Amino acid sequence: MRLSKRGEYGLRAMIMLATPSADGRPSVLQIREISQHEQIPGKFLEQILLSLKNAGLLHSKMGVGGGYHLAKPPNEISLGQIVRILDGPLAPVKCVSQMAYEPCGCPDEETCGLRLVMGDVRNAIANLLDGTSLADVTLRVHSLPE
Amino acid sequence: MRLSKRGEYGLRAMIMLATPSADGRPSVLQIREISQHEQIPGKFLEQILLSLKNAGLLHSKMGVGGGYHLAKPPNEISLGQIVRILDGPLAPVKCVSQMAYEPCGCPDEETCGLRLVMGDVRNAIANLLDGTSLADVTLRVHSLPE
DNA sequence: TGAAAGTCTACTTGTATTATAGACTTTCTT
DNA sequence: AAGAAAGTCTATAATACAAGTAGACTTTCA
Numbered sequence: 001m002r003l004s005k006r007g008e009y010g011l012r013a014m015i016m017l018a019t020p021s022a023d024g025r026p027s028v029l030q031i032r033e034i035s036q037h038e039q040i041p042g043k044f045l046e047q048i049l050l051s052l053k054n055a056g057l058l059h060s061k062m063g064v065g066g067g068y069h070l071a072k073p074p075n076e077i078s079l080g081q082i083v084r085i086l087d088g089p090l091a092p093v094k095c096v097s098q099m100a101y102e103p104c105g106c107p108d109e110e111t112c113g114l115r116l117v118m119g120d121v122r123n124a125i126a127n128l129l130d131g132t133s134l135a136d137v138t139l140r141v142h143s144l145p146e
Numbered sequence: 147m148r149l150s151k152r153g154e155y156g157l158r159a160m161i162m163l164a165t166p167s168a169d170g171r172p173s174v175l176q177i178r179e180i181s182q183h184e185q186i187p188g189k190f191l192e193q194i195l196l197s198l199k200n201a202g203l204l205h206s207k208m209g210v211g212g213g214y215h216l217a218k219p220p221n222e223i224s225l226g227q228i229v230r231i232l233d234g235p236l237a238p239v240k241c242v243s244q245m246a247y248e249p250c251g252c253p254d255e256e257t258c259g260l261r262l263v264m265g266d267v268r269n270a271i272a273n274l275l276d277g278t279s280l281a282d283v284t285l286r287v288h289s290l291p292e
Numbered sequence: 293t294g295a296a297a298g299t300c301t302a303c304t305t306g307t308a309t310t311a312t313a314g315a316c317t318t319t320c321t322t
Numbered sequence: 323a324a325g326a327a328a329g330t331c332t333a334t335a336a337t338a339c340a341a342g343t344a345g346a347c348t349t350t351c352a
Contacts, residue, residue, distance in 0.1 A: 001147055001229075001271060003238040005341065008260065012252070015259045030297070039251050044342055050299065063350025066297045079263060083147075092149040105185050106158070111290055113161045113283040114154065117225060117274070124270040125147060128263070137259040144257055151310065176328070190311055196330065208329045209319025 007087040009040045010048045014057070014082055018074035018134035030067040048086065055085045074138065080130035090129060091122040098126075153233040156194045158184045160203070160228055164220035164280035165287075176213040194232065201231045220284065226276035236275060237268040244272075 003011075013034050021027045031049060035042040049068055052058045059071045070077065083090065084099065091097035095104035095112075096119040106112040149157075159180050167173045177195060181188040195214055198204045205217045216223065229236065230245065237243035241250035241258075242265040252258040 001149065001233065001236050001238060003147065003264070004339095008239060008250075011260050032297095037253075041342060043344075046298080047300090047342095053298095060298060061350080062296090062298045062348070064296045064352070066350070068298085087147065090147050092147060093154060104154075107183070111287050113287045114157050116286055117278055117283060118149070121271060121274055124274055125267060128267055128270055132263055137263060140262055141257055141259045150308090178328090187311060189313080192329080193311090193331095199329095206329060207319080208317070208327090210327045211320065212318085212328045214329085 001092065003083070004087050005044075006048055007083050009038070009045060010052060010082055010086045011079060012038045012040070013045060013049060014052070014070075014077070014134055015137050017058070017068060017070050018077070019138050026069055028061075028067040028069045033067075051085060052082070055081075057081065057085070070134070073135070075133045075135035077134045078130050079132050079134070079137070080126060083129055090125045091118070093118045096122045098122075147238065149229070150233050151190075152194055153229050155184070155186045155191060156198060156228055156232045157225060158186070159191060159195060160198070160216075160223070160280055161283050163204070163214060163216050164223070165284050172215055174207075174213045174215045179213075197231060198228070201227075203227065203231070216280070219281070221279045221281035223280045224276050225278050225280070225283070226272060229275055236271050237264070239264050242268045244268075 016034055016038065017027050017029055019027060031042060031046055034040065034049075035045045038045075049058060049060075053060055053068070053071075057071055057077055058068050060066065060068045080090065089097040089100040091100075093104055093115070094100060094102035095106075095109060095115055103109065104112070104115065106115065109115055162180055162184065163173050163175055165173060177188060177192055180186065180195075181191045184191075195204060195206075199206055199214070199217075203217055203223055204214050206212065206214045226236065235243040235246040237246075239250055239261070240246060240248035241252075241255060241261055249255065250258070250261065252261065255261055
């Protein structure tokens, strides 16, 4: 049931990009800044951000003074979207996946006990991850008891 | 977020062993019966059942007329136990694992947004899987609307 | 024009998953 | 006692995937 490093790094980067800067304006950050702050290998992070960009979650600017910023406000980007882009379907087994269904080879899917339970697990994960936006995360961190 | 084949096969086998036989007595099944019914490579299943046995969830009998049966009543074996034995910790990232904690390298774990959310995910999965026994599964399948 | 940034693709390397093989032990039946 | 039927155990192979590295390319700005 693991999240890959790819997914983990991507989430960290997106959360960092969603964190409001001191002046309250949306953050624009360079790969290097993120990779240093979050201890992520630079070239690896590069690929990850590129995927996120190509999926429409990030915008970027090339050249001097360039960098990455969120393509949408943080409350419109869910963690579920990010994880699906980087790690694929949330479902533990393909036969309960909404986005990548595949039969699992059991005699009868309708009466497959494993499928019933794994469906619940998928839903629990999806509800949580799709129901949590980047804004939710930064807010929660910011309002943490000390 | 995937369940390995090992985990999947193990769960299928355990559910099959938990399903009451026609006479209502606890099922004793041979590797071959399970592997044929569930379409699992025999030698692979053998290893899986052995792990489950060594972990105390199964008993076995060698020789002619031998086979496997549950070591405890189905309501005392949770899916969480099975998955942990075969696939390791349920937590998506190690820094929120109860059974295999490891620091994740973020500057401060207490204020790590990712950790907070993944903690929720871990709990959701654990609550579901630890809260569902083999008996729950077979019961649910048996009382399925047609 | 050149340095600073992102873009893109290919490659490498390591490790985990998914098996397969085969020799061994126990148990039952005859 | 023999032999077949079952599980036990360990090693190994084959594959896939994750994680990371490399390098040539493009865009932008001063």
